[in-house]
Amino acid sequence: xxxxxxxxxxxxxxxxxxxxxxxxxxxxxxxxxxxxxxxxxxxxxxxxxxxxxxxxxxxxxxxxxxxxxxxxxxxxxxxxxxxxxxxxxxxxxxxxxxxxxxxxxxxxxxxxxxxxxxxxxxxxxxxxxxxxxxxxxxxxxxxxxxxxxxxxxxxxxxxxxxxxxxxxxxxxxxxxxxx
Amino acid sequence: xxxxxxxxxxxxxxxxxxxxxxxxxxxxxxxxxxxxxxxxxxxxxxxxxxxxxxxxxxxxxxxxxxxxxxxxxxxxxxxxxxxxxxxxxxxxxxxxxxxxxxxxxxxxxxxxxxxxxxxxxxxxxxxxxxxxxxxxxxxxxxxxxxxxxxxxxxxxxxxxxxxxxxxxxxxxxxxxxxxxxxxxxxxxxxxxxxxxxxxxxxxxxxxxxxxxxxxxxxxxxxxxxxxxxxxxxxxxxxxxxxxxxxxxxxxxxxxxxxxxxxxxxxxxxxxxxxxxxxxxxxxxxxxxxxxxxxxxxxxxxxxxxxxxxxxxxxxxxxxxxxxxxxxxxxxxxxxxxxxxxxxxxxxxxxxxxxxxxxxxxxxxxxxxxxxxxxxxxxxxxxxxxxxxxxxxxxxxx
Numbered sequence: 001x002x003x004x005x006x007x008x009x010x011x012x013x014x015x016x017x018x019x020x021x022x023x024x025x026x027x028x029x030x031x032x033x034x035x036x037x038x039x040x041x042x043x044x045x046x047x048x049x050x051x052x053x054x055x056x057x058x059x060x061x062x063x064x065x066x067x068x069x070x071x072x073x074x075x076x077x078x079x080x081x082x083x084x085x086x087x088x089x090x091x092x093x094x095x096x097x098x099x100x101x102x103x104x105x106x107x108x109x110x111x112x113x114x115x116x117x118x119x120x121x122x123x124x125x126x127x128x129x130x131x132x133x134x135x136x137x138x139x140x141x142x143x144x145x146x147x148x149x150x151x152x153x154x155x156x157x158x159x160x161x162x163x164x165x166x167x168x169x170x171x172x173x174x175x176x177x178x179x
Numbered sequence: 180x181x182x183x184x185x186x187x188x189x190x191x192x193x194x195x196x197x198x199x200x201x202x203x204x205x206x207x208x209x210x211x212x213x214x215x216x217x218x219x220x221x222x223x224x225x226x227x228x229x230x231x232x233x234x235x236x237x238x239x240x241x242x243x244x245x246x247x248x249x250x251x252x253x254x255x256x257x258x259x260x261x262x263x264x265x266x267x268x269x270x271x272x273x274x275x276x277x278x279x280x281x282x283x284x285x286x287x288x289x290x291x292x293x294x295x296x297x298x299x300x301x302x303x304x305x306x307x308x309x310x311x312x313x314x315x316x317x318x319x320x321x322x323x324x325x326x327x328x329x330x331x332x333x334x335x336x337x338x339x340x341x342x343x344x345x346x347x348x349x350x351x352x353x354x355x356x357x358x359x360x361x362x363x364x365x366x367x368x369x370x371x372x373x374x375x376x377x378x379x380x381x382x383x384x385x386x387x388x389x390x391x392x393x394x395x396x397x398x399x400x401x402x403x404x405x406x407x408x409x410x411x412x413x414x415x416x417x418x419x420x421x422x423x424x425x426x427x428x429x430x431x432x433x434x435x436x437x438x439x440x441x442x443x444x445x446x447x448x449x450x451x452x453x454x455x456x457x458x459x460x461x462x463x464x465x466x467x468x469x470x471x472x473x474x475x476x477x478x479x480x481x482x483x484x485x486x487x488x489x490x491x492x493x494x495x496x497x498x499x500x501x502x503x504x505x506x507x508x509x510x511x512x513x514x515x516x517x518x519x520x521x522x523x524x525x526x527x528x529x530x531x532x533x534x535x536x537x538x539x540x541x542x543x544x545x546x547x548x549x550x551x552x553x554x555x556x557x558x559x560x561x562x563x564x565x566x567x568x569x570x571x572x573x574x575x576x
Contacts, residue, residue, distance in 0.1 A: 007198075023187045026194075036194050038202035040209075 001048055002114060003041035004077070009048070010037065012073050013055060025054040042113055045137055064141035064169075071145020078146075079153065092150045092158070093129055093178060097121055117143065127178040138169035147176065241336040244322075247293075247329060249274040261338060263308030278304035278312065293329060296321050302339070314340045367425035371418045378418070382411050420542030424529060424549065437471045439478070440464040443498060446479045452486055456494030463500050465507055467574055469554060477550045480543040481570055485513040488568070506556075506573045514567040523560060547572075 014022045026035035029050035033043050056063045079086060085103070089095035095103075100119045107114055117135035124130055131147075133140045144162060151158045157179040165171040235242065241258035245251045251271045254262070264271040277285055281303040292298040297320040305315055319334035389396075389404045396404075443460055452458065467474075485496045497512040518526065525531050527548045532541035551558050554574055562568035 019187055019191060020184075023190060034194070034197075036197040036201060038198040038205065040202050040205045 001043055001045045002039075002111060003037050003043060004039040005074075006037035006043055006048065006051075007039045008074060008077050009051065009070060010035075012070060016069075017055075017059065021055070021058060024058060025051050028054045045115065049137075067139055067141035068145040068148075071142040071147075072149045073145075074142070075146050075149035075153065086153070092154045092156055093123075093127070093176070095150055095154075096129055096131065096147060096176065097123060099131075129176045131174045131176065132165070133172040133174065134170065136170055140164075140169055140172040140174075143172075144174070147174065151178075238335070241338075242333070243273065243336065244331055244333045245273060246331060248272070252331065258336070261307065261313075261336065262305075273305075276305040276307070278306070280304070289332075292319055292321060292332065296323075313338055314343050364425045367421050371422045371425075374418050375415070378411060378414055382408075385411065417542075420529075424542050424546055434468050434470060436466050437469050437474055438464075438466045439474065439500075442471070442475050443478055443482070446475065446482055450479065450483055450486065453489075453494070455492050456486060456489050456496060458482075458496045459498070461497075461499045463502075464498075465500065465502075465576075467507065467576065469574070473550045473553065477547055477572075480547050481511045481572075484543060485511055485515065485568075485570075488515040489513055490515055503573070506575050508571060508573050510569050510571050512567065512569040517564040517566055518560070518562040518568050519564055520562075523562070527558070 120132040244253040322331040529545040558572040
């Protein structure tokens with residue numbers, strides 16, 4: 001998993017819960033990296049899972065709720081770092097529709113070792129999109145956060161419903177209807 | 180600040196420091212990787228450049244690269260030789276070289292080029308630096324930049340001045356040939372018609388003479404009259420032959436699907452075939468595109484020949500066909516008297532016949548050859564004296 005996902009996560013934890021919480025979840029998780037992360041590095045996903053579980057235990061907030069908040073935050077990181085790419089899309093639906101066909105393709109070119117989810121995208125109508133999330137990492141809530149923030153970014157509103165097609169959250173169907 | 184807080188901050192600081200070092204190491208590796216990739220790219224690029232440059236120099240035809248206003252930016256040696264301009268010294272715009280009558284056409288073509296991205300076989304007249312007028316043919320295309328915006332136009336030029344001259348000469352020659360051919364045919368017609376009428380008179384006169392001589396004619400006189408009539412008859416056949424030969428390509432007949440099985444059957448039904456000759460026709464005769472009348476004439480002449488030169492008993496004629504890549508190969512085989520090797524070419528010339536009987540004029544095979552020439556077909560034969568002859572010929576599908 002790309003280092004930026006770890007560094008941004010810990011930054012967010014620090015700003016929301018304080019540096020003590022950061023210290024605590026790092027020391028409670030058994031981390032190969034010892035919690036030393038740099039945005040340009042690559043680390044195991046299990047470290048993220050472990051940090052998330054410990055944060056959830058500590059805060060009594062479910063991992064998925066945490067992930068969704070993180071997703072909302074992470075969109076801003078993307079805007080800050082890759083604003084020019086986002087500007088290529090004129091509407092949030094256009095952007096979401098292009099995730100797999102364009103954006104992830106470009107990401108893979110830059111980071112061949114990136115582990116990305118796969119989306120089955122279906123445009124049902126002008127204002128309706130179905131996206132089926134596939135990933136062994138089951139971070140659909142993170143994706144959900146990103147989706148919501150996408151609409152906010154374009155000053156538009158949408159109803160985003162999701163349904164777990166597999167109980168472990170590795171396949172999740174999102175229905176996005178623009179209001 | 181509590182000791183606990185200080186410890187946490189120290190730990191965090193330590194992590195940050197290690198992270199920074201890790202990042203620096205990664206970046207260092209990335210820089211190295213980038214540098215190497217860059218080196219490789221430069222190498223590939225310079226190789227490509229050398230290849231292009233040598234290609235550019237060795238292209239035999241003049242090549243020019245120009246901006247969208249016709250200003251030449253790059254030209255190869257052939258181009259420098261052709262135009263006499265060298266852009267390293269003179270500025271050179273292709274529009275300025277155009278003959279004034281071709282200017283408008285050039286503008287139209289350029290619009291087309293911009294629209295379509297390429298333009299082929301543009302022909303125009305241009306002046307070189309010495310003010311020599313040349314006919315050229317240009318194949319050009321637009322070079323686009325990364326944003327698909329047209330940036331340059333490039334063209335390969337061919338000097339067709341000489342080609343055009345040769346072509347014109349050829350056309351004139353063809354015209355002359357057509358005229359003299361027609362004259363020859365007309366001549367053949369006039370001559371044969373003109374010869375026929377005195378021949379008819381001759382026939383009438385000899386008939387009267389024969390009647391007048393009847394009372395005192397002895398055997399010699401009777402036989403001589405007989406010879407005389409045969410010669411007149413032969414001459415009549417010869418003249419008809421000239422007419423037929425001359426008329427083979429007179430009419431540009433319409434091509435149509437023609438079933439050769441039907442044609443061959445019609446021929447067998449209409450020509451006289453003696454009892455002792457058996458004809459076997461292959462079931463595979465195809466339907467081909469051609470002029471029915473000519474194809475009929477072609478097969479009739481060959482089949483008649485086979486019948487005419489068959490043996491007095493147990494004659495056998497076999498008509499066959501074989502499918503080749505782009506053509507049909509036909510064969511007409513007989514077990515007749517055969518043709519000696521030395522005559523195999525001669526028999527196709529007009530008025531060449533190997534027997535002196537009155538019905539043989541030496542026109543049949545020359546007509547066959549002429550018809551096959553119209554269809555780009557070929558004819559040849561194998562033969563053994565006293566055993567038989569096989570004529571082979573091809574017709575396109």
